[in-house]
Amino acid sequence: MFTLRNFSGFFSDTLRLMTKGGRLYYAWVGFLLLLIAIGAGAYIGQLKDGLIVTKMRDQVSWGFYIGNFTFLVGVAAAAIMLVIPAYIYDWEPIKEITILGEMLAISALVMCLGFVMVDIGRPDRFWHIIPLVGRLNWPQSMLAWDVIVLNLYLLLNWFVVTYLLFCAYTERHYVKKLVLPLVLLSIPMAVSIHTVTAYLYNGLAARPFWNSAILAPRFLASAFCSGPAILLILLQVLRKTTKLTIKDEAIFKVAELMAYTMGFNLFLTAAEAFKELYSGTEHMVYFQYLLFGLKGHTTLVPYAWASILCGLVAFILFLVPRTRTNWVTLNIGCVLIYASVYIEKGMGLIIPGLTPDVLGDIYVYRPSFTEIAVAAGIFAIGFLVFTLMLKAAVPMMLGEFTITKGRTPVEAPPQEI
Amino acid sequence: MRLPTLSTLVAGLLILLGPAVFADPPAAKPHPETTTEGPGAPEGIQVPKPPFSEGIFPCTSCHDGKSMKPNLKRRELTDMHTDIALHHGPASRWCLDCHDANNRDSLHLASGEKVPFTASYLLCGQCHGDKLRDWRVGVHGKRTGSWNGPKQYLLCVNCHNPHTPRFQALKPMPAPTPPEQIQTRKGGAR
């Protein structure tokens, strides 16, 4: 009874927190809403004319949308980079901010769902994929597995975040027996979402570029070294703009863990490159197209090398303690690794997997304006979800906004009550 | 190839294709042999009419054995049939190797045995035995009809001009549109 009444209060108060803020907040939200409007406009054009407004065609039937989807699944999985040191190693400095990682995961998953929705040819038939209501081809289809694990992970994260914030709001201690197992469960679940997404590609014998045994490990390594990069930047921003205390050592610890995963990621990439280029079978053509160009088509080559270079530099910056603990080089490293993995997941995974196509045809895919606009809109939705969640969560986490206190505009300077 | 012969060839093909598209659903298992069309066809395989040039058949309207006597000398023809270019086998081959000297309405095998034009496949099959064997079971050449019912054969000469049997090169139909050129239809999708 008490819980139900309080929950509705929690819900409406959360909404109030989200809709009130300072000038900077409104400007940021306004900008995101503008991007969403642009994306929506572009999407309406896509609904009218069909996916032909993208530049995907039979030869390259997946492109920008699915590339972003794949990258964002990795970002969602990377939230556990905070969970592992916090809960497995019981490291208090990170424990307080684990919730931020989970909120990032939720935003990333919302974007994943968005990208899937805009990519399918018949969004009105989305219900076909719901188990029991539609017909889910589980366990045969890897996409069916992906639907299940992604939604379960989203549900898990959403539940944990809501529960923790609700406890903070009602000034009660969260029940450790409930939260700890769930949070620990999120570790194998995070691994599962990215593994299943990797298996999606891996299981296709028709695409030798994807049909390699280390694809799933590569996915996980690249996810864990890039996802937390966003978090690191975010934590620094939050430290400056809110009263959240985030210890330096927490940030540096995450950066250190990222360094090791970066090294592993580079090793796996090298292993893949060696196998293809040294054995020199016909399957080499995909790597050739990516790294050196094929039959005069060299569109991807500068991006591929940029990705590798950025990854290498980021690795060194993160590995060397001096550059890791220097804020300038750390942030440069974050941007570099984010760019490196973003390029790798989109242009470095989807396109070379499909080019040349199964009958040897080379179609050079570049996203159309519609695709970029829609993707920008979806990214804006994700950023908006994250912003709104943060806007409500931070005051609750700080204990400033609860059932008994607060209820004042959160952005108010300290002298106001 | 001569134009009249070519048009007859094409016409023959078209006539066969047309009805084949609307073939009736079949009832029983396939059996290639049905009633004969011409006299003396030993196997009784039903085939379409031989694709003669217009007005050329029956040959005995000119080669009646009276006004013209058969000239068995191997030579290049200069008075008539100069339109026929013979490129079939070695240079020593000539007309009466296949056409019967005494009955021009007939062909003859190596043994001298006569075969009608409606069973010319037997003549072709003397040298091209493997093709004849495959043709009989429907695996050589074009076949129309039903996969589980009656089918139609074509004569060898319906596709291969016996004088220049090499299969004609054709103009290819349009290539597929490259993906770069596939876009929203002008004037909207509706």
Next chain:
Amino acid sequence: MTDHKPECPIGGCEPPATIGGTRREFLGAATAAMATALTGCGTLSKEEFLQHNFRELSKQEVLDVIARLEKEYQAKYGKEVKVANTPPIPGVIFGYALDLSRCIGCRRCVHACVKENNQSRDPEIQWIRVLQMDKEEGVNVQHADAYYNPKEVPEEGHFYMPVQCQQCKKPPCTKVCPVGATWRDKDGIVVVDYNWCIGCRYCMAACPYGARHFNWGEPHLPADEVNPKTHYLGNRPRPKGVVEKCTFCIQRTRNGQYPACVEICPTGSRKFGNLLDKDSEIRYVLENKRVFKFKEDLNTQPNFFYFYGV
């Protein structure tokens, strides 16, 4: 919404009840609008939206679906289009053989298929793709050219290999479909339920033969070129946003006819029949000619064989 009134802080707060009311109305209208909007046009009927997977429909539901489709086609093309639901013939598994020594690359099969199967003319869809390859290289897709356009074919030094759906016994495409919109029917034909496909294109990524094609835009089929004899799982005109492919002319072959490509081939390179009939042409080819399967190492076990007749 809440029956316990919190203290309103300085600055006021909105009464929650108003928020709840307007929010509820908005959500209801939004869902309804969304479903219609997602189709990209305002003409999605309730029956079409709710139609289930073809394999789960009862006999009567199938008849209703067919009646609805025939009415739609009549309205769209102004002529009577029949949609059949011919089941597979018992004791039949279709096999196909293509003679690579005889194909001259004339592409008459490609265009006969387009006409027979009501494919979109613009944007263009073709279910058969003819690859020109070098005789010296042999079957090697990295040296293949689908866009050849000389004055005459065959060109010196080249041979031609048409590729279409191989109707595999172990299809990688049916395995990956998340909604079970495509399956292998009893006579070996891999079919697609165009009214269930969500257009995710996973099957297209999975197919090693490039056999599947997507309706990227609204298919354009001139009314006078519509083939009115159609099959639900075959050549009936498809909507936008779904996958399609060769079905061995299911509307013809389940009635005993040859596929259109077999009939049109001027060199007799295409052979078709029942693999379970020991007297069939296809069995003769398999038993007497040297056949190979395209990309055999992928173990898709196609029912489509290539051979060299000469």
